[in-house]
Amino acid sequence: MDQLALMLDPALDQPLHRQLYAQLRAAILTGRLRPGQRLPATRGLAEQLGLARNTVARAYDDLLSEGYLEGRVGAGTFVSAALVGQAAREPAAAPWAPPLSPWAARALGGGAVTGVDLPAAPPFDFRPGTPDWEAFPRRIWWRLLGRRLRAGELGRYPDPAGYRALRAAIAAHLAASRAVLCQTEQVAIVNGTQQAIDLLARLLISPGDRVVVEEPGYPEARRVLSAYGASIVPVPVDGRGLSADLLPSEGGARLVYVTPSHQFPTGVTLSLDRRLRLLEWARRHDALVLEDDYDSEFRYAGRPVESLQGLDRAGRVVYLGTFSSVLFPPLRVGYVVLPAGLVEPFVAAKWLADRGTGALEQQALADFLVDGHFSRHLRRMRRLGRARRDALLASLRRHLGSAAAPPLAETGTHVLLPLRGVDESTALGEAARRGVGVYPVAPHYLAPASAPPGLLLGYASLSEAEIDEGVHRLGDALRAAAR
Amino acid sequence: MDQLALMLDPALDQPLHRQLYAQLRAAILTGRLRPGQRLPATRGLAEQLGLARNTVARAYDDLLSEGYLEGRVGAGTFVSAALVGQAAREPAAAPWAPPLSPWAARALGGGAVTGVDLPAAPPFDFRPGTPDWEAFPRRIWWRLLGRRLRAGELGRYPDPAGYRALRAAIAAHLAASRAVLCQTEQVAIVNGTQQAIDLLARLLISPGDRVVVEEPGYPEARRVLSAYGASIVPVPVDGRGLSADLLPSEGGARLVYVTPSHQFPTGVTLSLDRRLRLLEWARRHDALVLEDDYDSEFRYAGRPVESLQGLDRAGRVVYLGTFSSVLFPPLRVGYVVLPAGLVEPFVAAKWLADRGTGALEQQALADFLVDGHFSRHLRRMRRLGRARRDALLASLRRHLGSAAAPPLAETGTHVLLPLRGVDESTALGEAARRGVGVYPVAPHYLAPASAPPGLLLGYASLSEAEIDEGVHRLGDALRAAAR
Numbered sequence: 001m002d003q004l005a006l007m008l009d010p011a012l013d014q015p016l017h018r019q020l021y022a023q024l025r026a027a028i029l030t031g032r033l034r035p036g037q038r039l040p041a042t043r044g045l046a047e048q049l050g051l052a053r054n055t056v057a058r059a060y061d062d063l064l065s066e067g068y069l070e071g072r073v074g075a076g077t078f079v080s081a082a083l084v085g086q087a088a089r090e091p092a093a094a095p096w097a098p099p100l101s102p103w104a105a106r107a108l109g110g111g112a113v114t115g116v117d118l119p120a121a122p123p124f125d126f127r128p129g130t131p132d133w134e135a136f137p138r139r140i141w142w143r144l145l146g147r148r149l150r151a152g153e154l155g156r157y158p159d160p161a162g163y164r165a166l167r168a169a170i171a172a173h174l175a176a177s178r179a180v181l182c183q184t185e186q187v188a189i190v191n192g193t194q195q196a197i198d199l200l201a202r203l204l205i206s207p208g209d210r211v212v213v214e215e216p217g218y219p220e221a222r223r224v225l226s227a228y229g230a231s232i233v234p235v236p237v238d239g240r241g242l243s244a245d246l247l248p249s250e251g252g253a254r255l256v257y258v259t260p261s262h263q264f265p266t267g268v269t270l271s272l273d274r275r276l277r278l279l280e281w282a283r284r285h286d287a288l289v290l291e292d293d294y295d296s297e298f299r300y301a302g303r304p305v306e307s308l309q310g311l312d313r314a315g316r317v318v319y320l321g322t323f324s325s326v327l328f329p330p331l332r333v334g335y336v337v338l339p340a341g342l343v344e345p346f347v348a349a350k351w352l353a354d355r356g357t358g359a360l361e362q363q364a365l366a367d368f369l370v371d372g373h374f375s376r377h378l379r380r381m382r383r384l385g386r387a388r389r390d391a392l393l394a395s396l397r398r399h400l401g402s403a404a405a406p407p408l409a410e411t412g413t414h415v416l417l418p419l420r421g422v423d424e425s426t427a428l429g430e431a432a433r434r435g436v437g438v439y440p441v442a443p444h445y446l447a448p449a450s451a452p453p454g455l456l457l458g459y460a461s462l463s464e465a466e467i468d469e470g471v472h473r474l475g476d477a478l479r480a481a482a483r
Numbered sequence: 484m485d486q487l488a489l490m491l492d493p494a495l496d497q498p499l500h501r502q503l504y505a506q507l508r509a510a511i512l513t514g515r516l517r518p519g520q521r522l523p524a525t526r527g528l529a530e531q532l533g534l535a536r537n538t539v540a541r542a543y544d545d546l547l548s549e550g551y552l553e554g555r556v557g558a559g560t561f562v563s564a565a566l567v568g569q570a571a572r573e574p575a576a577a578p579w580a581p582p583l584s585p586w587a588a589r590a591l592g593g594g595a596v597t598g599v600d601l602p603a604a605p606p607f608d609f610r611p612g613t614p615d616w617e618a619f620p621r622r623i624w625w626r627l628l629g630r631r632l633r634a635g636e637l638g639r640y641p642d643p644a645g646y647r648a649l650r651a652a653i654a655a656h657l658a659a660s661r662a663v664l665c666q667t668e669q670v671a672i673v674n675g676t677q678q679a680i681d682l683l684a685r686l687l688i689s690p691g692d693r694v695v696v697e698e699p700g701y702p703e704a705r706r707v708l709s710a711y712g713a714s715i716v717p718v719p720v721d722g723r724g725l726s727a728d729l730l731p732s733e734g735g736a737r738l739v740y741v742t743p744s745h746q747f748p749t750g751v752t753l754s755l756d757r758r759l760r761l762l763e764w765a766r767r768h769d770a771l772v773l774e775d776d777y778d779s780e781f782r783y784a785g786r787p788v789e790s791l792q793g794l795d796r797a798g799r800v801v802y803l804g805t806f807s808s809v810l811f812p813p814l815r816v817g818y819v820v821l822p823a824g825l826v827e828p829f830v831a832a833k834w835l836a837d838r839g840t841g842a843l844e845q846q847a848l849a850d851f852l853v854d855g856h857f858s859r860h861l862r863r864m865r866r867l868g869r870a871r872r873d874a875l876l877a878s879l880r881r882h883l884g885s886a887a888a889p890p891l892a893e894t895g896t897h898v899l900l901p902l903r904g905v906d907e908s909t910a911l912g913e914a915a916r917r918g919v920g921v922y923p924v925a926p927h928y929l930a931p932a933s934a935p936p937g938l939l940l941g942y943a944s945l946s947e948a949e950i951d952e953g954v955h956r957l958g959d960a961l962r963a964a965a966r
Contacts, residue, residue: 006655007652007655007656007659007852007853008659009656009659009660009858009861010858010862014659014660019659019660022658022659022662023655023658023659026658026662026664026665029664032666096769096797096798096799096822096824097822097824097825098687098769098771098822098824098825100686100687100828101685101686101687101688101689101692101711102689103685103686103711104685104686104687104828104832107831107832107835108828108831108832113831113834113835121639127639130638130639130640132638133635133637133638134635134638138632138633138635141632142625142628142629142632145625145628146625146629149621149624149625150621152616152617152621154616154619154811154812154813154814155613155615155616155617155811155812155944156604156610156613156812156813157613157812157813158812158813172489172506173492175505175506175509175510176491176492176497176502176505176506177492177497177502179505179509181509181512182509183515190837191674191837191838191840191841192837192838194835194836194837194838195836195837195838198835198836198837202584202586202587203583203584203586203587204581204583204584204587205584206584206585220835223835224835227835228584228586286579286581288581314579315579316579328637328638329637329638329639329640329641330637330639330640330641330839330841330842330843331637331841331843332837332838332839332840332841339579339580339581341579341580341581342580342581345583345587345591348590348591348596349587349590351596351677352590352596352677352681352703352706352707352710353677353678353681353836354673354674354675354677354678354681354815354837355674355675355677355678355815356813356815357674357815358674358813358814358815358841358844359813360813360814361841361844375492375493378492379493461638
């Protein structure tokens, strides 16, 4: 009966035996209890739920008298076999599905939405964008949560723009680390980058508007932009990032979505001349640039490149960042730096979307930044990131040899491994069979069929030993796939 | 310099003096440091920031040599007065505001969005929907957060449908307390009711679709539905709730948004015959009913009324609930019970909107329910709610006498106080002057001009003494307003 999650509440006006009656009846009608299934004895269930036996007996009696249960002498109490028809009929004979909107058709039309059905993680999971949860200073986080719970400024709805001290700390952090130029007022807190893109899309896109994306690029951004009716214009990415000279000169575009620091998924960095060309193009065509700086915290070689936002003098850049990828993914806190003219509409849209991000996490995060824990944690994550990147490159050389070209790995926490003479889905299957999770690059292309085969390997959450064993198995998988 | 929130990060590749340089430059360019403003002495700033004095001096030197600062002999270091033009010009000469989408025009067109600019709370704040934060068992909550942080299942992205154990606990709770009939799979977790309405609106509404709302009703729901292009059909509310016999017989509607347990804002309960009529109408017209059960946990008299969802046999009802209004508002966790055919599109929309609700809160909340803390807390909140409701009714009799009719107060945690011979906005102003926050009913009407004047008083977060003093002052305010 455990799976029934029976939960009785003495606080309710309804007596306990009626609550139990209602829950058992619901379990029968929804099919959680099957016709013919045996119920536990009243004594056992009473003990399990901490009830008087009489309470359980009354619930059973009511269900027996209404025909939901039947007793068999000497055998116990069972869900009535006569209910087979009823159980199937009752809640909603033919499950009714309402017709969906054009938004839904566009959003859900392109096949299954990734991420909705996350499979269990394989033993060696190279999932990109997953930081090392074991490295997160949980005790400190818990202490900060406790401090804010005690301080008790949680009685009212939060400011939909975000907790002010957190916004100020983010502005200062971005100025120092990314040369982002902004006032506290321009920073808004969201539940992660995905929400920022969603809110901007609905504020800015009219059906038919052209939107430039990187090819290949981040599929979830593309899907959200399409859902609001954008006409997607892919611009190819090469070794220096988005080909800014191929931006549409005729007709312009409403929006450009880019990942300049560490292009997703290829890992290249947008060159300075192209940055300037992109900004000039945006100014000329009155387009807004969405700069998604999703993992710029990690850089192992070369000079850090300033953010696009910091280079922009025309207020055409929206800067997106997240804490999920350095702290822990289910912490749904990200931020967006807006041109002054977009702040008010954005905050109103956020309010209408969900009234604001949870305040306790925001307050704890503000302390985490201001008290220096964030710096210390970043330092540690960078050290781990560098060691794991080195381990990955060494393991690739060791186990794959010339079967794969050495990937670009100067920044970020994942690499794109080009495949030679191996089919992507065969490789994925062989890897999965060996307990290795690697991720296909094809879905990142608007035209997957023309995509050069490749695998994405995130290495932030695996130890060096796990990386080596995982790559070892991947080598076996690729050799098997090549046959 | 405190307001500059300077934050230096030794973990960065950039040396500290360059970080300080970049932040001071940003402060100057964005106008946080004004031309002519004096900077602190290097020694003082170095001490304040815990830096070597030399580090600060190098940053100042660079800024001096680039003309951002100027030194005056014997007087110190100042932001260059010559930057007056530059500071105003640099970041974005004329702040550029991009043209907005039809969604934005519809969402933001109807005047300021409430809630975006929350004023400071007055001493006697009768804001509806605000539970008593002081009554929340923070130590228990903190302990549960700690338990889940230690258990450490937070390394991956959360399931966008929600944490399964929480969904099961909600299904069980709703079956027992609200006769809601559902499987765990039909429960999805959202960041509060507002997000549920937003996601459903985008999934279901095509521009021009008719949507029925209560008149008066919840303005934020109306605004979100309109933003997606719904044509709003108001149906009047009387003493038995939504006038189900006035539902449009011609043309039907796509969606009906209702608050049957405790109509917002009037406080009436939808009668059983109207419930059945509404469901029959929805079945006939293939309309979906959104049942917002926002504060059904509170009932002080009469028999609890079953949810609409529990009465429905055609799978036409979506049930919305929230934890914010019994726990604390900045806890952004709500839930929605969906007809089976809507689960998959809803979860995909949630994933595209923000990838899922924060997992730590969901896990702690699951424990809070399963371990019985929620029942105990509810019991306490109901006891408090009843005592405060009684106090409010007594204070209204004592201080207002016949100036106001006794309001309906059998359920929920707010009342609607009809006003006689007093203008609503004058009353609000007089109350505010006396430190009393009461809320106008007019914005809840689609046609505010024809609204009978009234005030909303939430009483859940005030002590009995505060209620009495608040109502005493409100009496003075109403007498002053009547003059």
